[in-house]
Amino acid sequence: MPHHRNQEPHQAHESHELPFHRKLADANPYEPIRPDPNHLLRLHLHWGLPYAPENTLFYVFAIPSWILEIAAAVTGSVKKTPSAAFIGCVTAFLVLHWAAWLQTVFGMVQRASWRRSEESVEERVQFLWLAVRLQRLMLPTAIIALATFIPAYVQRDSEDDLAYWLLFLLFFIINTVCSVMNAYNNITWEADRLWFEDRIPGVPSAHYAIFGL
Structure with missing residues (x-):
């Protein structure tokens, strides 16, 4: 009986050990068990929605924002920027885009x-x-902004709509600069550390991660 009483606290401690803690495999004591990134993503560590609904909400914002950006490009080309259709599309695009951006x-x-x-x-x-x-x-x-800006700028004299190509140039510059800063300051640093130092399986290579893959 004393032997069992001594083991129970140890067993309780083991049962509460989190699965992402590093432990040595019984078969090979020199090879650590690596945590599963899919499990790590689903750990609810901070205030906010859990992983699945939070990720779904992001795409609820992101996908319509791309559609509305394309719609703004089309309506701006056909009806010009002062039209109500263009203003409505570009406003909705900006709201959804920045909602997804701020959420992330x-x-x-x-x-x-x-x-x-x-x-x-x-x-x-x-x-x-x-x-x-x-x-x-x-x-x-x-x-999308670059694909809209290039023909709009080429036809700027005939179209006579300065705001149209300037807006999409601005969208292109802001998103490109933020992408480069994010890739340089966050992705390459963290991906290399997780890959080379911690050797977490499933972590994307920095070469792919900077393209959102």
Whole structure:
């Protein structure tokens, strides 16, 4: 009986050990068991929605924003920028785009390096995933804006609509600059650390992550 009483606290402690903590495999004591990134993403560590509804909400904002950006490009070309159709499309696009942007950046700030422990692998994986998702939002927006700006600028004399090509040039510049800063300051640094130092399986290579992949 004393033997069982001595084991019970130890067993209770083991049962509460989080699955992402590093442990040595019984078969090979020199090979650590690596945490599953999919599990780490679903850990609810901060205030806000859980992983699945939060991610769904992001795409509820992002996908319509791309559609509305294309609609704004078309209506601006056909009906010009003073038209109600263009103003409505571009306003709705901006609202949805910045809603998705702020939602993602808020999650990144919660897990930023100045707020977390550097030993917290789960927060670093979530931070990287959010940074990649931010690229996934901004790069298509920048591409649509560039594809709209180029023909609009070429035809600027015949179209006589300065605001049209200037707006899409602005959309392109803002999203491109933010994408480059995000890739340089967040993605490459965190992806390389998780890949080379922590050797977390499933972490995207920085070469793909900077493109939102």
